[in-house]
Amino acid sequence: MPQTNVSVIIPTLNAGTMIDDLLTCLEHQSRVPDEIIVVDSSSDDDTRDVVRRHPHVRLIVIDRKDFNHGGTRDMALRESTGEFVLFLTQDALPKDSEYIASILDPFRNEHVGLVYGRQIPRADAHAAESLVRNYTYGPQSFTVKPQDIERMGIRAFRASDVCAAYRRTAYQQVGGFEDPVLTNEDMFIAARLLHAGWYVVYEAEAEVVHSHNFTWNQQFKRNYIQGVEMEKHRDILGDAPITGEGFALVKHTMLGLLKQGKIVDMGWFFVDCIFRYAGNRKGTLDARRALRRA
Structure with missing residues (x-):
């Protein structure tokens, strides 16, 4: 150029x-x-x-x-x-x-x-x-x-x-x-x-x-903040759900770990996903409550 x-x-x-x-x-x-x-x-x-x-x-x-x-x-x-x-x-x-x-x-x-x-x-x-x-x-x-x-x-x-x-x-x-x-x-x-x-x-x-090896607690905090901000910006993002993309990512990662024979890592990642989802869900709900009070 x-x-x-x-x-x-x-x-x-x-x-x-x-x-x-x-x-x-x-x-x-x-x-x-x-x-x-x-x-x-x-x-x-x-x-x-x-x-x-x-x-x-x-x-x-x-x-x-x-x-x-x-x-x-x-x-x-x-x-x-x-x-x-x-x-x-x-x-x-x-x-x-x-x-x-x-x-x-x-x-x-x-x-x-x-x-x-x-x-x-x-x-x-x-x-x-x-x-x-x-x-x-x-x-x-x-x-x-x-x-x-x-x-x-x-x-x-x-x-x-x-x-x-x-x-x-x-x-x-x-x-x-x-x-x-x-x-x-x-x-x-x-x-x-x-x-x-x-x-x-x-x-x-x-x-x-670039990559990160986050702990479960770090994943919860990161996804909580993401949940808050994404809910606050629904007017920009629309009503498209994020869960479908998340499930596709989980499926890809679990199958990849299985092919590598990393069974322990599969268990660790499963718990990691729980913390991600819980953080995002709590952030979303907290943001909704805050917006209703505003």
């Missing part, structure tokens, strides 16, 4: 063990970003010192209590200058030097407003986590258009700011990320972009290494 300004934004919190590798990787891309902004939530470790060793990286420090996934990213984007703005999390490492070039490529189509990339599980990922990542972020790229919403339901709005890129004009047209929003800011803006006529692209060639 024609040479245009590209900004990369990375929110951080205690990222001292990983931020140097990430910044170095970005500085050695085949398409080097014109601007890198790190927004640090007052880390307790040496994150800011490490960032300052990269003289071309701009560091913005905020109070930890002021961070939220929507508002902080929106602030950073409005501080940036790129026509295309890329978001990465501190623990998402581009797989190769072509990451930026790959995630920018779909923007050749002037209708594309958002592109998100593929997440490859880490070497230490649990067997179930690897299967989940490979199911959610498969090897085939695809484009979602407004007319696909009815057919795809909630899947049409899938996106992830772990590794995503936005066309600034599209982002601004739909009002940007909300402030505050506790999670799923990427899903909500994907929905608004599609409703406004923009396309959302999953680009499988833009790969980052």
Whole structure:
């Protein structure tokens, strides 16, 4: 695509063990970003010192209590200058030097407003986590258009700011990320972009290494917050149920573990799913009660 300004934004919190590798990787891309902004939530470790060793990286420090996934990213984007703005999390490492070039490529189509990339599980990922990542972020790229919403339901709005890129004009047209929003800011803006006529692209060639080995308690908390936010955003997401997609994921993962002979992991994942469902359900119900009282 024609040479245009590209900004990369990375929110951080205690990222001292990983931020140097990430910044170095970005500085050695085949398409080097014109601007890198790190927004640090007052880390307790040496994150800011490490960032300052990269003289071309701009560091913005905020109070930890002021961070939220929507508002902080929106602030950073409005501080940036790129026509295309890329978001990465501190623990998402581009797989190769072509990451930026790959995630920018779909923007050749002037209708594309958002592109998100593929997440490859880490070497230490649990067997179930690897299967989940490979199911959610498969090897085939695809484009979602407004007319696909009815057919795809909630899947049409899938996106992830772990590794995503936005066309600034599209982002601004739909009002940007909300402030505050506790999670799923990427899903909500994907929905608004599609409703406004923009396309959302999953680009499988833009790969980052990223996964988590969450505990059951962590899964409950994460899914509780997701349940709250998704219920609050039913006006954007519509009435498409998420359970059907969830069951398909569980089936895929269970069969994969069975084929690998990982019976103990099957039991662990079954309990993990219970915690996910319980967290999401409680978050949904709590949000409904709060909305009725409002």
